[in-house]
Amino acid sequence: MPAGPAPIDRSEPNVPPSHAEDLALVRAARAGDPRALAALADRLTCVRHFLVARQRRIGATLDAEELSDLVQDVVVAVWERLGDYSGWAALETWVYPFCVNKLSNALAKHRRRGGVLESDDGTVIGAAADRTPADESEVDPERLQRALDRLGPPKADVVRMRHFDGLEFDAIARRFDVPLETAKTWYYRGLKALKTMLGDEGGAA
Numbered sequence: 001m002p003a004g005p006a007p008i009d010r011s012e013p014n015v016p017p018s019h020a021e022d023l024a025l026v027r028a029a030r031a032g033d034p035r036a037l038a039a040l041a042d043r044l045t046c047v048r049h050f051l052v053a054r055q056r057r058i059g060a061t062l063d064a065e066e067l068s069d070l071v072q073d074v075v076v077a078v079w080e081r082l083g084d085y086s087g088w089a090a091l092e093t094w095v096y097p098f099c100v101n102k103l104s105n106a107l108a109k110h111r112r113r114g115g116v117l118e119s120d121d122g123t124v125i126g127a128a129a130d131r132t133p134a135d136e137s138e139v140d141p142e143r144l145q146r147a148l149d150r151l152g153p154p155k156a157d158v159v160r161m162r163h164f165d166g167l168e169f170d171a172i173a174r175r176f177d178v179p180l181e182t183a184k185t186w187y188y189r190g191l192k193a194l195k196t197m198l199g200d201e202g203g204a205a
Contacts, residue, residue, distance in 0.1 A: 023087035030082055046076045046092045050099040060107055074102045089145040093160070098164075099146055148195040155190030162187055 025043075048071050055061060062070065077098050085094055095096035148156045154176060161167045161175065173183040 019087040019090055020093040023085065026082055026085050026091065043091055044075055044078065044095070047071050047078070047099060048096060050096055052104055054099060054103055060103075062106065066106065070102060070106050073106075074098050077102065088149060094145060094161075143198060144194075147194050150197060151190055151193055155186045155193065158183060158186045159190045159194065 025036055025039060029040040048067075051067065051070060051074070055067075074095075078095055079149070081098075085091070087092070148159065151159070158172055158176075161172050162169070167175075169180055169183050172187075173180045176183060
């Protein structure tokens with residue numbers, strides 16, 4: 001019977017205990033453990049959900065074949081970058097920016113082919129529509145998660161709820177039991193701080 005994932009070293013720096021199991025799973029999958037590979041493949045079914053939800057939120061529509069191809073592209077990209085996963089965030093949270101970037105590229109390619117992408121009110125959706133910190137050209141998912149961790153609550157929580165979970169501001173305000181304007185203020189201040197942090201990191205690279 002195959003051995004399970006190797007136990008995580010809890011003394012390893014910078015790995016939040018809440019994500020240590022995800023890191024152990026990724027490492028075991030990369031080592032070829034059959035059960036870990038199956039479990040990771042199951043976890044990556046989140047990719048289709050993320051892409052469908054993201055499309056719906058920005059008002060874009062890819063056909064079934066394009067969506068299936070995009071799911072495969074994202075999964076391949078994630079597998080290729082598994083070595084970069086360090087446990088800074090939950091696995092699904094780390095995967096989400098891959099979905100955002102790949103979808104943005106797919107929509108841009110669709111437009112270059114002459115495809116029509118419109119919202120319900122007839123507004124044409126461009127590749128730069130509904131941009132977020134995760135959309136900025138090739139922002140590394142680990143950099144984004146580190147910046148969110150540095151940002152801290154409540155602003156980081158609001159940004160995650162808005163862009164990772166797709167929640168509307170009124171739902172976010174109810175979660176925190178604060179006025180709608182307070183939730184929006186936290187969000188926009190969080191975005192501003194994230195852009196500064198990501199810019200500083202980029203300049204230091």
